[in-house]
Amino acid sequence: MAAASLIAGTVTTPDGPVFSGVGVQAYSEDGLSLAAATRTKPDGSYVLGGLVQGRYKLLISPSTTEWANQWHGKFATARSSPALFVGDGQTLSGINDVLSAKATISGNVTLPSADSHSDVSLIGPDGGVAGRSDVYGGTFMFGSLLPGTYTLQFNRDGSKQSTLEAQYYKGIPEASGPAGATPITIAAGQVSNINDTLRVGGTITGRINDANGAALATEIRAYTNDSRFVTRTVMSAADGSFTLAGLTTGNYLLSAGEDRTPVVEAAVATTAGQNTDVGVLQYPAGTRLPRFSDAPDGAQFFKEIQWMAVQSISTGWTEANGTRTYRPLQPVNRDAMAAFMYRLAGRPAFTPPATTPFADISTDNPFYKEIAWLAANGISTGWTEANGTKTYRPLQPVNRDAMAAFMYRLAGSPIFTAPPGTPFADIRTDSPFYNEVIWLAANGISTGWTESNGTKTYRPLLPVNRDAMAAFMYRSSIGS
Incomplete structure (x- = not known):
């Protein structure tokens, strides 16, 4: 068995002093998966152990409130931080970083109604995501930031479902693209208060059937080939009906099923604040949607269980008679x-x-x-x-x-x-x-x-x- 690989270095302040307890984490090269974590010793040194050969990016997270979080090389996001290669059994030393005083961006968001939900993404100078947050009570905050220039995006997190239009700070619609976003520049120690008003997006409604004309409960996506607009996803109901919400003014393609088969011949035009109904769509023949024999149409949580299957989050069981079951009333271990x-x-x-x-x-x-x-x-x-x-x-x-x-x-x-x-x-x-x-x-x-x-x-x-x-x-x- 190959010996573990190590990454070692120091974390200091601009004036040179060091202190213990600064978090140092090694992530996969895409910045998504944590591989190892440690904290600095009293002399500011650290050793990240237990690594296998590969390329890693380091996140520095101070334990005190005055310093900013940063990726190795003093970057706000993982995108521009250099990937460090470490071989089997190698100790990669001299990976040193100097902390910066933090800055903060916070603000208030005016929502169209009390039950509206919004999320906000902070985009770093290199276009990478520096942070994401839900808007609670109309407020948001990003703390411990590196000084620099950022932009704010509202409702552009595709994993969230919202009725609000995706837009940039100061009411700029996402159709304007990142180049049209209003920049926010903050200095060390500065707290920048940002306020904005959000709008209701457009909707696309319709129904979807299978090749035999039966209603389908499946995943429906509204997207653009160039990813200019955030992709919106929804599960159709047991009767095949669906509503895709939070759309900006523009043209969307639609797909259905786990294989994301296109179900419209031409892009669907939408307008923020208005609905476009596409009628009845047909899911093409030759494909099969995953089904569980013990979670039929009309069962409690049918839509949600069907979504688990479509997303391959749950594969269920293959029973002796060849049917697939979900076992809905079995506790989750x-x-x-x-x-x-x-x-x-x-x-x-x-x-x-x-x-x-x-x-x-x-x-x-x-x-x-x-x-x-x-x-x-x-x-x-x-x-x-x-x-x-x-x-x-x-x-x-x-x-x-x-x-x-x-x-x-x-x-x-x-x-x-x-x-x-x-x-x-x-x-x-x-x-x-x-x-x-x-x-x-x-x-x-x-x-x-x-x-x-x-x-x-x-x-x-x-x-x-x-x-x-x-x-x-x-x-x-x-x-x-």
């Missing part, structure tokens, strides 16, 4: 949850460590890669047992409170302040995972139950069944 999370994240590039981080998970476990990825990204920490070992407990069902924590961390642990009063009768403000549970509810991912006495409950210790898990993942990715 922690090993299967790891697989769901990894697939929902887009199956990011990740090489699991040669040595398992958990005593009860062997490297030949069917879900070893997914569980190791969950741990490497801080989504699951597992348990420390009495003998000091770390365990994952793969066959233990996931309770609803732990599921909230998984979903919150998978979303990047977004900044969120839970209200002082709990909305659930069975969740106290000092309950474990209180912030995560309330974040889940605030984003419409979980609605809980209305009991016979009129109170709302969350039932935190109830195991999550597979049908409910499909609903949670669908809402977190697509919306309700």
